Amino acid sequence: MSSTQHALTRRGALALAGAVSGSLLWPGSGRAQAQKPAELKVGITTFLSGTSSVFGVPARQTAEMLFEEINQAGGIGGVPVRALFVDEAPGTEHVVAEYRRLVQNEGVSIIFASISSGSCLACTPLSDELRKTTLLWDCGTQRALEEGRHPYAFRTQGYATPEVLAPLLYLLKTKPDFRTLAVINQDYAWGRDSWEIWKSAMDVLKPGVRVVAELFPRLGATDYSTEVTRLLAARPDVIFSTHWGGDLVTLVRQAAERRLFDRSTFVLPVAEASMQILGRTMPAGHIIGTRGDHWNNHPRPKDPARLARFVDSYRRRFNEYPIYPCHHMYQAISAMQAAYNKAIAAKGGGWPNDQELAAAFRGLEFPTPTSTITLREDGQGLEDQIVGVSTFTDRYPFAVPKDMIIFPAAMVSAPVGQKSVDWVKTLKPELLAQVPAPIAG
Amino acid sequence: MMRRGAEASIALLGAAGVLAAAWAAPWLKFVLTIALAKGIAVLGILLLLRAGQVTFGHAVYLAAGAYTVAFLAPSAGEAFLLLPVAALVSGLLGLVVGLFVVRYRDIFFGMLNLAISMVFYSLLEKLYSLTRGTDGIRVEPPRIAGFSLALEDYVWAMLILALVLAVGFGVLVRAYLASPMGQALAGIKTRETRLEFMGVSARRVLLAAYVLSALMGGVGGAIVGMTTRHVTPLLAYWTSSGELVFIAILGGAGAALGPFLGAVGYELVRVYAAASFAEAWQAILGAVLLLVILFAPGGLWGMISGLLGRGRPGRPA
Incomplete structure (x- = not known):
């Protein structure tokens, strides 16, 4: 019995010593x-x-x-x-x-x-x-x-609020006559949150827009044929989508193939990161954003x-x-x-x-x-937003925006201490008058 | 079977080792608490493994426990209240699901569990206004026995709580497996018809084990929720269930200590792998599992009991 116990403790002690001497175990030196x-x-x-x-x-x-x-x-x-x-x-x-x-x-x-x-x-x-x-x-x-x-x-x-509000203001400023709208967002927190912000703001800035389809395909979906069919049938003037990455690439390719881009104007706030992959497949004439102001063709850096x-x-x-x-x-x-x-x-x-x-x-x-x-004092950074309409130039082999509007961050961010969704509900249509004019070209 | 004394002393050594490691490296407290919580959940899988049944959806009970904590913490922020409630909720869910799945065996049992857990996962993700979807719910640290602890004290308290619960459930499972109900589980694995001839209902035996395993999953999930303090639907995803089965295999299904050895081993390998090779940690985990399956089919526990058994020839191993 005693020999067993001895062997056990020795083994245990060895294991423990081995574990403790592992470099990761020591508290860091930079404390x-x-x-x-x-x-x-x-x-x-x-x-x-x-x-x-x-x-x-x-x-x-x-x-x-x-x-x-x-x-x-x-x-x-x-x-x-x-x-x-x-x-x-x-x-x-x-x-x-x-x-x-x-x-x-x-x-x-x-x-x-x-x-x-x-x-x-x-x-x-x-x-x-x-x-x-x-x-x-x-x-x-x-x-x-x-x-x-x-x-x-x-x-x-x-953050989300300016990144969604700026494309909405751009749409209201440049194409104010739309009557119907559809949304197709990824089915997870960002897709739901961005739609909530957009809808709440749109309802006060341009009341009466009819939402003809609310589609939330799953994150990482590879087939959007059902959604595209529904959007073709619903004929919305505007389609809002905060898709990103590979999902956006798939959506744009499948929607472009079936000419959905000819029928409706897309608003794509997270488009920029997918433009290089899409290349010439991305149709011109649709509203694109970049979660900030950092376009390669920034008009006045x-x-x-x-x-x-x-x-x-x-x-x-x-x-x-x-x-x-x-x-x-x-x-x-x-x-x-x-x-x-x-x-x-x-x-x-x-x-x-x-x-x-x-x-x-x-x-x-x-x-x-x-x-x-x-x-700001609450820790939030004020980053300007630039939104424009997709176009092609000689300089880049992929779509870049034209007719860009630079939205000052303070204009599209919820003030310190206010919650975004509550704040956007207090917006007034007069806000549109403060939106700067598009920079031509 | 190993002698009782040896197993108890290994458990004691392990517990002391956990405390020593947590004392030597403060950041390990969190990792070890999570490991112990998962170990408790894997104990449940061990029960089902005794009956020869593998579930690929056990994370649903982990998630049930964690979400119970997340929903109730704002109104009843007391760990000693949240834990039993989480256990109860998971146990009840286990009873409802169990009534259905214990009719099936083998691959059907595994796949049905997987399907049900994925339904639950989708609900957590889609009932957005209730669960905040994939962003998940923040959990404010609950009081522990009426004390609201701050910072490191809270982390210590959670570790010790997890350790006590792990030991408690370990002893319980050991006793359960030795009891007629536990012995009958092994009967399901070898030949179910014999059980029925003896007048024992295999379904009831399996249901009892299933509910107990769900309950332990809930307790594990509650600890995960209170420790991570942010609960997301990923807890119920099939990869999370796969992780639990991985731990069960890594630790070895031979004894109640296996799941804890497996869980601590798993978390440490993952942390070390992620620290040294941020991009290749999955490959390292996979390689470890492959090595264990190929060279130590009894898992870590099998290795240890093998070593100890070899040291004492002539005694029944």
């Missing part, structure tokens, strides 16, 4: 923030597998490219930066576990959280709890910052050289044009640089701790390839 770390670690959650990797992988490429550039230029405040990537595909539980590991074990200084809105919603309370600055770098849900205060969470881009440099170096490395998640990644990295510089300057050259870093983000203004973005 003490006051001195300058040897390396500035950035945790980034993004889709590396699954359907959403069409956004996640280009964003990751952007991060790697920009981090290299930053390090070549001497890092941030003299400290080199390093990205640690986490795959979002396995779901919330995995992302939450990885978030904790990155903070408590790797000692990351800042986290860029999530393409998926579900993951963002799970990460923002964690940022409060672990007091770690978290940049919501791509997710769109309005719930993330409207359902409570999160002192360590900041969104360095626009604030710093044209900066935009050209980014697009060119991305194309040189990856042989394709950057899409909107690349720009959102750029924005998060640019915000991080600006905040660190601000915090270091405020401390007279000292290295900021977590609180000082978060404080630097509040009210921060930072440059993007096309413009500048300001973070």
Whole structure:
């Protein structure tokens, strides 16, 4: 008996020692923030597998490219930066576990959280709890910052409300005579949320529009023939769809084949990321958006050289044009640089701790390839929206917008402290008078 | 069968190991809590495996427990209230589904469970105004025995709660398997007709095990919900059910400790794989499962009991 027990404990002790000495088990070295770390670690959650990797992988490429550039230029405040990537595909539980590991074990200084809105919603309370600055770098849900205060969470881009409202205002401004409308959205939170915002806003801005079809095919559907048939039969003047990625490509191809684009005007707020794949298949004359203002043919970028440099170096490395998640990644990295510089300057050259870093983000203004973005006091970034009508030029082998309208972010975002869906219901048709004129060409 | 003392001491060592690892690496507390919660759910699968039945839809009970927590937490935020309610809800769901599925065996049993879990998944996803669809529901941390704990204390409390429940259910399942009801489960696997000749209803035996397994799934789900604090329909998806079966195979179906060994092993492999190879973690998990199936068909538990058995020749293993 005693020999058994002995063998057991020895085995157990060995196993335990083996486990404990595993490098991952030791608490990270970067916990003490006051001195300058040897390396500035950035945790980034993004889709590396699954359907959403069409956004996640280009964003990751952007991060790697920009981090290299930053390090070549001497890092941030003299400290080199390093990205640690986490795959979002396995779901919330995995992302939450990885978030904790990155903070408590790797000692990351800042986290860029999530393409998926579900993951963002799970990460923002964690940022409060672990007091770690978290940049919501791509997710769109309005719930993330409207359902409570999160002192360590900041969104360095626009969100669902302006991204849906701007295309609606564009439609009302340029084609105000439509009477019937249909919606075809993916059957999950974004598809439902974006329709709710659109419908609530449309009902107050242009009452009396008849909704002739509400179609919610499943996420990742490969066949839209039933939906296209219904839309052909219903003959709506306008078809609204917040489809994205491969689903949008499939929908556009199948709808174009059956000439649905000839009969109805499409409004596609997330079109930009799929334009390169669609190429000439994308019909001209339909309203397209890009979840922001970052079109390759931005009519008046604030710093044209900066935009050209980014697009060119991305194309040189990856042989394709950057899409909107690349720009959102750029924005998060640019915000991080600006905040660190601000915090270091405020401390007279000292290295900021977590609180000082978060404080630097509040009210921060930072440059993007096309413009500048300001973070409001609730952490929401004010990113302008550009919407236009699809067209083809000699410069690009895919559709780009023309007759673009630049919507100032403040005009299309719910004010601080208000919930988006309630706010859009208070809009007045007079708002249309404030919409700037399209920039011709 | 292993001796009782040896199994108890391994369980004790395991529990101490979990606490030591959680103390040494704070971030592991979360991972281990989830592992223990899944282990409790897999214990249920183990019961059904005894009867030779594999379910590919067990995650539905995990989700039922987690969503019970998510729905009730705002009005009744007390862990010691949420846990039994979640168990009850899952148990009742298990009873309703069970009445139907225990009529079937083998592939039909597995596929029917899968189908029912996917119906439940679709409901969670489509009843948007109720469940918030794929974005899921945030769960505010509930009080634990009347105390509202903050930050790390809460995470510790959840880990210890999960550990206590894991041990409790482990002992329960061990006792259940040794009881006539448990022995009858093995009878279903070998030859069901014999059971009927003895005057035992195979359906009732399987139904009892099914309801118990659903109940444990609910408890596991409640812990997952309270720990992750964000509940999404993905919990009920078939991949999540597959994960539970994966854990059952990895851990080995031989003893009540198997599911916990499997769950901790699974979560650690996943975390380490994801940390070292963000893009290839699926391939690593797959390779591990393949190796276990090829070289250790008894799972981790089979390996351990084999090692211990070899050290004591001459004694009945």
